[in-house]
Amino acid sequence: MENPANNSKHADSTGDCAICLERIQRKKTLKCQHSFCSECIDSVFRLKPACPICNTFYGVYTGTQPQGTMTVTHSFLKLPGFENCGSIVIQYNFPGGIQGAEHPNPGVRYSSTSRTAYLPDCAEGQKVLRLLRKAFNRRLTFTVGRSATTGLNNVITWNDIHHKTSINGGPESFGYPDPAYLFRVQEELRLKGMPLKLDNVKVDRKKRNGLRNPKNCLSVHHKDEVMRHEAVLASRPWPSIVRHCRVRAISFGCHDN
Structure with a gap:
């Protein structure tokens, strides 16, 4: 089975956006040297300020945890x-x-x-x-x-x-x-x-x-x-996987109990 993470790396190296898998439009290159469509990476950063390929963070990531x-x-x-x-x-x-x-x-x-x-x-x-x-x-x-x-x-x-x-x-x-x-x-x-x-x-x-x-x-x-x-x-590099403009982080069986 083909690894989507490898697809992301391949897309970046060939000039395709690893998020939308199309040719990069209005190219934006991050400090980690990975490039994406400006609109695509902006939409990802609104969810999680990290590179979808190498998971390098840009700024502080905060969540939605209630007061406790x-x-x-x-x-x-x-x-x-x-x-x-x-x-x-x-x-x-x-x-x-x-x-x-x-x-x-x-x-x-x-x-x-x-x-x-x-x-x-x-x-x-x-x-x-x-x-x-x-x-x-x-x-x-x-x-x-x-x-x-x-x-x-x-x-x-x-x-x-x-x-x-x-x-x-x-x-x-x-x-x-x-x-x-x-x-x-x-x-x-x-x-x-x-x-x-x-x-x-x-x-x-x-x-x-x-x-x-x-x-x-x-x-x-x-x-x-x-x-x-x-x-x-x-x-292992443990990259995040991007598919259909959604970031999927590697999970190890977290639970709700």
Whole structure:
């Protein structure tokens, strides 16, 4: 089966617009050196300010998440597969409200909701936490729409950033063990415009309640699988796919529950 991403690269190199697949009209070239019809790329940027081919962002990408809170606590609870460290517990809370102009049905109410998610309290888990904070502050973690799980409309749903909402049960139950999860979610966050290289953040040990912060808290039998996954991520460009003027980001089974 032909890869649409390859079609996009081919279209750009032959003078065709990778969005409309026609000859480029009123050519606009981005700093990443990819070119499109001016009207086509302007329409894409109104949805997401990123190159449809290489996902280079231009400006800050913000979402339509309603007003809510993100609370983080640290626990001695050990997650399956990360038995050498504690855990990070993230609590999201959203009151009910009225949809705004950026939502599917302005003026229609949406109900309140709360979600709990878990990360291992190791260096990589803390990095993911910092990225999740940035995503939340940019209103990218949730949106208002139709729940893929319940089929209900006008509800607060996840917005393509995969969270572990169960402690155990594995990927099928949105839980642990899942050795490659921390790397997958970082790729999802990158597609939302989050910088993966963050400055080191000093952690207040008193606030951490003395919890250990090992550099690598993976169980021994999971390390080989993670190393294989890292090699795969390093070898793939992970471009966004454009078809019929719509941007499709790579997804890893995000859920609404």
